[in-house]
Amino acid sequence: xxxxxxxxxxxxxxxxxxxxxxxxxxxxxxxxxxxxxxxxxxxxxxxxxxxxxxxxxxxxxxxxxxxxxxxxxxxxxxxxxxxxxxxxxxxxxxxxxxxxxxxxxxxxxxxxxxxxxxxxxxxxxxxxxxxxxxxxxxxxxxxxxxxxxxxxxxxxxxxxxxxxxxxxxxxxxxxxxxxxxxxxxxxxxxxxxxxxxxxxxxxxxxxxxxxxxxxxxxxxxxxxxxxxxxxxxxxxxxxxxxxxxxxxxxxxxxxxxxxxxxxxxxxxxxxxxxxxxxxxxxxxxxxxxxxxxxxxxxxxxxxxxxxxxxxxxxxxxxxxxxxxxxxxxxxxxxx
Amino acid sequence: xxxxxxxxxxxxxxxxxxxxxxxxxxxxxxxxxxxxxxxxxxxxxxxxxxxxxxxxxxxxxxxxxxxxxxxxxxxxxxxxxxxxxxxxxxxxxxxxxxxxxxxxxxxxxxxxxxxxxxxxxxxxxxxxxxxxxxxxxxxxxxxxxxxxxxxxxxxxxxxxxxxxxxxxxxxxxxxxxxxxxxxxxxxxxxxxxxxxxxxxxxxxxxxxxxxxxxxxxxxxxxxxxxxxxxxxxxxxxxxxxxxxxxxxxxxxxxxxxxxxxxxxxxxxxxxxxxxxxxxxxxxxxxxxxxxxxxxxxxxxxxxxxxxxxxxxxxxxxxxxxxxxxxxxxxxxxxx
DNA sequence: CTGAAAGCGCTTACAG
DNA sequence: CTGAAAGCGCTTACAG
Numbered sequence: 287x288x289x290x291x292x293x294x295x296x297x298x299x300x301x302x303x304x305x306x307x308x309x310x311x312x313x314x315x316x317x318x319x320x321x322x323x324x325x326x327x328x329x330x331x332x333x334x335x336x337x338x339x340x341x342x343x344x345x346x347x348x349x350x351x352x353x354x355x356x357x358x359x360x361x362x363x364x365x366x367x368x369x370x371x372x373x374x375x376x377x378x379x380x381x382x383x384x385x386x387x388x389x390x391x392x393x394x395x396x397x398x399x400x401x402x403x404x405x406x407x408x409x410x411x412x413x414x415x416x417x418x419x420x421x422x423x424x425x426x427x428x429x430x431x432x433x434x435x436x437x438x439x440x441x442x443x444x445x446x447x448x449x450x451x452x453x454x455x456x457x458x459x460x461x462x463x464x465x466x467x468x469x470x471x472x473x474x475x476x477x478x479x480x481x482x483x484x485x486x487x488x489x490x491x492x493x494x495x496x497x498x499x500x501x502x503x504x505x506x507x508x509x510x511x512x513x514x515x516x517x518x519x520x521x522x523x524x525x526x527x528x529x530x531x532x533x534x535x536x537x538x539x540x541x542x543x544x545x546x547x548x549x550x551x552x553x554x555x556x557x558x559x560x561x562x563x564x565x566x567x568x569x570x571x572x573x574x575x576x577x578x579x580x581x582x583x584x585x586x587x588x589x590x591x592x593x594x595x596x597x598x599x600x601x602x603x604x605x606x607x608x609x610x611x612x613x614x615x616x617x618x619x620x621x
Numbered sequence: 622x623x624x625x626x627x628x629x630x631x632x633x634x635x636x637x638x639x640x641x642x643x644x645x646x647x648x649x650x651x652x653x654x655x656x657x658x659x660x661x662x663x664x665x666x667x668x669x670x671x672x673x674x675x676x677x678x679x680x681x682x683x684x685x686x687x688x689x690x691x692x693x694x695x696x697x698x699x700x701x702x703x704x705x706x707x708x709x710x711x712x713x714x715x716x717x718x719x720x721x722x723x724x725x726x727x728x729x730x731x732x733x734x735x736x737x738x739x740x741x742x743x744x745x746x747x748x749x750x751x752x753x754x755x756x757x758x759x760x761x762x763x764x765x766x767x768x769x770x771x772x773x774x775x776x777x778x779x780x781x782x783x784x785x786x787x788x789x790x791x792x793x794x795x796x797x798x799x800x801x802x803x804x805x806x807x808x809x810x811x812x813x814x815x816x817x818x819x820x821x822x823x824x825x826x827x828x829x830x831x832x833x834x835x836x837x838x839x840x841x842x843x844x845x846x847x848x849x850x851x852x853x854x855x856x857x858x859x860x861x862x863x864x865x866x867x868x869x870x871x872x873x874x875x876x877x878x879x880x881x882x883x884x885x886x887x888x889x890x891x892x893x894x895x896x897x898x899x900x901x902x903x904x905x906x907x908x909x910x911x912x913x914x915x916x917x918x919x920x921x922x923x924x925x926x927x928x929x930x931x932x933x934x935x936x937x938x939x940x941x942x943x944x945x946x947x948x949x950x951x952x953x954x955x956x
Numbered sequence: 957c958t959g960a961a962a963g964c965g966c967t968t969a970c971a972g
Numbered sequence: 973c974t975g976a977a978a979g980c981g982c983t984t985a986c987a988g
Contacts, residue, residue, distance in 0.1 A: 289766075289767070290736070290737070290738060290766070292964095292965060292966085293965065293966065293967095294965075294966095302974075302975085303974065303975045303976075304965090304966085304967095304975090304976095305967080305968080305974075305975055305976075305977095306973090306974055306975070308965095308966065308967060308968085309967085309968085309974090312967085314968095316973065316974080317973070317974080318973055318974090321973080321974085333736075335736065335737040336737070336965080336966070337678075337737070337738060337964090337965050337966070338737055338738070338739050339674055339677045339678050339681075339683060339738070339739075339964090339965080339966095340678055340964075340965035340966040340967090340980090341965080341966060341967085342674045342966095342980095343672075343674045343675055343678050343964090343965080343966075343980050343981070343982090344965085344966055344967050344968090344979085344980055345966095345967085345980085346674075346980070346981095348674060350717070358693075358699045358700075358702055358703050358706075359696060359699050359700055359703060359897075359899075361694060361696060361699070364693045364694050364696070364699045365693075365694055367693055367718070368693050368694060368720060371693075371718060371719070371720045372720075380717050380739070381717065381718050382685070382715050382716065382717055382718075383702070383706060383716050383717075383718045384706070385703060385706045385707075401625070401668075401670065402625070402670040402671070402672070402673055403625060403670075403672060403673070403674070404673050404674075404715070431624075431625070432624070534899075534903075535903075538903035538904070539903070541905060542903065542904075542905035545905040545906075546905065562694075564694075564869075565900065568869075568870075568873035568874070568877065569873070569877075569904075570873075570876060570877035570880040570881065571880075627980095627981060627982085628981065628982065628983095629981075629982095637958075637959085638958065638959045638960075639959085639960095639981090639982085639983095640958075640959055640960075640961095640983080640984080641957090641958055641959070643981095643982065643983060643984085644958090644983085644984085647983085649984095651957065651958080652957070652958080653957055653958090656957080656958085671981080671982070672980090672981050672982070674980090674981080674982095675964090675980075675981035675982040675983090676981080676982060676983085677964095677982095678964050678965070678966090678980090678981080678982075679963085679964050679981085679982055679983050679984090680964085680982095680983085681964070681965095957988105958987105958988085959986105959987090959988085960986095960987085960988100961984100961985095961986085961987100962983105962984090962985090962986100963982100963983090963984095964981105964982090964983090965980105966979100966980090967978100967979090967980090968977100968978090968979095969977095969978090970975105970976095970977085970978100971974105971975090971976085971977100972973105972974085972975085972976100
């Protein structure tokens with residue numbers, strides 16, 4: 287049953303004033319070396335730690351940043367959080383996590399909460415619903431409250447804040463182009479996220495690489511059974527030689543359908559998908575995937591935010607960073 | 622460029638004292654209905670929100686709880702966090718996330734940080750290194766600082782705090798027993814976590830079900846290549862009819878080895894593994910798995926913590942809860 | 957029913 | 973070099 291000692295108590299023990307103790311602990315040049323030493327010694331002895339809440343009240347800084355995550359069970363976001371956390375630790379900042387569960391109302395609630403000054407800055411990946419309904423007032427509101435804001439991953443919305451994203455279009459364009467360069471003729475695309483901004487960009491990349499509209503072979507549905515039918519058609523009727531998949535669901539489904547129909551990967555079918563490294567490498571055969579470096583997105587996003595908080599960035603000027611993706615070749619694209 | 626209005630400013634605008642405003646907003650019976658209405662109206666107009674930092678300083682509560690997570694990329698922990706978050710939201714609490722990366726030094730740092738009273742309570746799953754070295758002083762220290770502490774998931778250590786865990790031994794015992802009851806003869810076990818408390822318990826469950834030592838067929842190694850060799854031996858030489866796997870790594874590896882050697886699942890080999898639902902159902906064939914209900918662990922853990930914080934639990938008395946696991950049958954155990 | 961005062965634990969401009 | 977005082981934004985026992 288221990289209690290944290292306060293400045294006041296320390297001062298009493300030392301027979302000096304609270305101000306002197308405070309200054310000594312902060313290495314103020316106003317205080318003599320001797321006093322500084324005396325104070326620090328006793329402070330260490332009693333394991334004094336400044337009450338962060340009181341410090342925050344004085345400085346009107348909370349020393350914490352808020353992170354809004356659409357879905358933490360998505361390993362992409364879990365890794366982004368990991369990157370954010372690591373950087374925060376370096377900076378001596380705390381991370382408060384908010385999970386929006388892809389819900390706009392929840393996101394609004396969170397944003398509302400954050401206007402009370404509970405955090406010094408916010409990192410947001412907007413929810414699916416927010417993307418669909420294009421309602422950004424709650425985010426703009428944060429900016430008006432002078433709360434530094436950085437958008438990560440889901441950045442294709444037009445509000446003037448710092449952004450850190452992935453070049454989603456380019457990622458699938460390059461993947462598709464690579465298959466073409468290897469002489470693959472029929473390349474299909476499977477997607478369960480065509481209705482999201484993210485999915486649209488990835489599909490656009492695929493189309494850009496193929497150029498000719500007649501070559502587009504797309505299976506799209508957010509309903510798994512429909513997507514299954516469409517993908518089966520691609521594999522069995524159109525007999526595609528390769529499939530690029532825009533997300534976990536479509537990647538795993540394609541893999542499953544191939545297996546069920548004894549279509550051999552990579553001999554009969556190449557696959558490139560979006561999966562985390564652990565999963566992609568552990569599948570059999572392993573699946574070539576597009577690495578997005580989520581930890582890097584987290585840490586770079588945090589960097590942008592810290593600059594903003596410290597006022598290094600000019601107001602009225604925003605930065606947009608793109609983390610380049612990388613196609614990782616595994617067994618599913620062996621030629 | 623908006624700024625949060627303070628009680629003082631509100632008081633000036635209303636020509637009443639700060640105390641009156643404060644009491645009115647808190648529906649104090651000391652204040653007349655008329656004044657309460659006037660105050661609330663203006664507060665709403667100016668979107669007044671109490672500065673949480675100041676409130677915390679008065680109440681010496683931070684309104685936040687800390688969660689120490691060994692590894693957020695592990696989807697089990699991500700889901701636990703999700704459960705914690707959901708419950709925290711109900712309780713109006715903030716969640717500060719700390720990732721220990723399975724490191725004891727980092728865990729100590731975090732614990733040290735938390736003694737400053739930055740949080741009202743802590744949920745901890747200890748790191749692997751902490752488990753191995755059995756160093757718990759930093760946790761005991763938290764208790765001595767009167768910071769309510771709840772251990773989740775990794776709970777087999779002897780310190781007197783509330784715990785919320787999984788019955789790891791029973792989970793594999795039941796899984797193994799089920800296979801036996803279906804007439805499966807040779808049941809092997811693959812594990813990459815035999816050196817961890819968790820792994821030991823799961824292995825103990827397997828042994829308990831089999832009873833006879835001569836029947837134990839175990840492939841264990843934390844080095845993937847060694848585990849591969851041992852598991853191959855189990856499959857190709859010992860010709861086991863079923864494999865129970867204690868973790869992601871061993872489950873995926875077994876699956877992969879079976880595939881490489883054209884061993885048909887479930888015809889030639891049944892598999893029961895530890896995987897998240899999404900992955901287990903999306904594999905082809907899908908893998909029967911042991912559901913641990915991580916969200917429930919999170920929310921129940923949070924419940925224990927909240928009770929402790931509110932002082933509903935008697936000091937000196939600790940609760941230990943176990944969340945029952947459930948074997949989910951998918952294609953890999955079709956008979 | 958309303959307000960002045962003290963105080964939560966700290967920092968800092970100012971005086972001595 | 974040290975200390976008294978004011979103040980960060982709030983709450984609450986006490987007086988009127």
